[in-house]
Amino acid sequence: MAASSGRTVGSFLWKCGNFCFNFNTVSSNLTRQVLSRQLCVSAVFHRKNLAAAGPEKFSEEFIKKQVEEFNIGKRHLANMMGEDPETFTQGDIDRSIAYLFPSGLFDNKAKPLMKHPDEVFPKQRAVQWGADGRPFHFLFYTGKQSYYSLMHDTFTKALAVEKHQDRLRGKGLFTQDAKQISLVGSRWLLKEELEELLVETISDHDYARFIQLMERLLSLPYCSAEEDFVQRYRRQLEIQSSKQQVQPLQYDQHGVAYSTGDGRRKTATGTVLLRDSGSGSISINGTNYVHYFPVLQDREQLMFPLHFMGVLGRFDMQCSVSGGGHSSQAGALRLAISRAMLSFLSEGQVETMRQAGLLTPDPRIKERKKPGQEGARRKFTWKKR
């Protein structure tokens, strides 16, 4: 079955021109058949409608065999590259493939690929009815059996929690301040992620109902009993401050600490050399900052990160800036100074700077002019005839 499916799919793929290589390196006693190509169905996993993929094209044994082959191939690849097979990660595999098979193609989907079969072959539903044609699941005839069974499960759990609460109320042990599930730092599964989990397509309305039901479960005071169930349908959000790249501090020949930073705003770019010498002098493109920025607002922008951290007189700054106008140059320098200051600050201070809006590059640019209009927003004068 696998071979036939491979052939039919292969012909389909040959038209699409997409190829994935699944390694099957040969053991030493076989002939040189290095690449037994198994053409994978990359076209299928680009299709959005999972339910319409039809009954399974790959049986369970086939997938299991692919997983074994993948693992063996991974070990062979590790040996080839001279790495330890036990600690060979997916990133290492990607790098090795890119090294062994350099591809001049631009499309990432057309380049050679070696990934775990679970990522390559789409998740598909097992056949849902037996040999006599009778479906296994009692909700088969709803059309969305996994979704409705999930809703049933959630509601059953909500009822169980309410029953537990009633029992506690009967005994007189009911308190409002029971331990609550912590929802901060996580978000609900997106509709696409839920579809992937259920291997079924659901509508926006269905998704909204699901979220509503989960919120209802969470509104009960004693819902912490179902925490595992709820957390399965939530994804953790990463802490934003960990995304900041902080350069280590450098020291010059006199032992004075210094760091550099650069920033951009509209079309202006600026670089700053911050020195921890304690004099508080600022020079921009060779001139004093008071002469370079005669406008108060621009000077305030330069001082903003320093004043915010309370280090006004501590640093010496040598700035260079070009492009843009006076406001955008000041904004670019502000970002550069904030970035340079990160090396001198602790984690908590970095987070406060981020929350003050000092570390985000300002994305606003001049809006383009559109055809049929005089400017970005202004329309031509309307003439009745």
Add this chain to the structure above:
Amino acid sequence: MFIKQAEQLKLEKQHGQVDSGHQGVIRPGRVFLVRWSRYNPYYLEPEPRKEVYHIPETELTPEQKEERELKSVRPIKAATNSVTSSVFNDPVLSKFVNMMMKDGDKIIAKGIITQTLENMKRKQVEKYHKAPEGKKAEIECNPYAIFHQALENCKPVIGLASIQKGGKFYQVPIPLTDNRRRFLAMKWMITECRDNKHRRTLMYEKLSQELLAAFSKEGNVVKRKHELHKMAESNRAYAHYRWW
């Protein structure tokens, strides 16, 4: 990272709340999107004031704690050009400067405002020195305080909307949001100073006169506010024409 927002009325209706990305004019039931943002609505507003970050953990209310935790996982927008952590940074004053500005020339607008504040201070200090001992404490010399109080005195409480019913347009009294009230007060102040004063006086002089008058609840701007209130009171019968 930064997604350009297209007009998404459907998004508005689905989520039933205003994204920060869309600064639209809302009449409940209808949303007119007038502006979109270079930022994804996921981004939160920055908080540039220093004092907020020096409150120790123990003194935070649960809402503030939750807000802090939310901020730690969400990206934050960049602070704008006109905002600093300095004590002299005043959002109301910045808004007033922006409304005074013509053709994007903020330097001139800011200069006028600075001169206005200086002028007000001079006048008040002159009054202070001339006043007898008992009256000295009552004279307000801080120009920022005078500005805020004057603006407060000019803000209308109730506004009028033109609603069509049965072929005729009626002026119906409606409640105003805080932003709208502040905007009207500032607009009236600026138009009053531009139009109804002597041609040869400079803007800062006109503004300082009008602001000091508004501070003591006299002058044309508070008169205009009172007239609006009277109109609203007289049109009270049509109040039920408002459906929101």
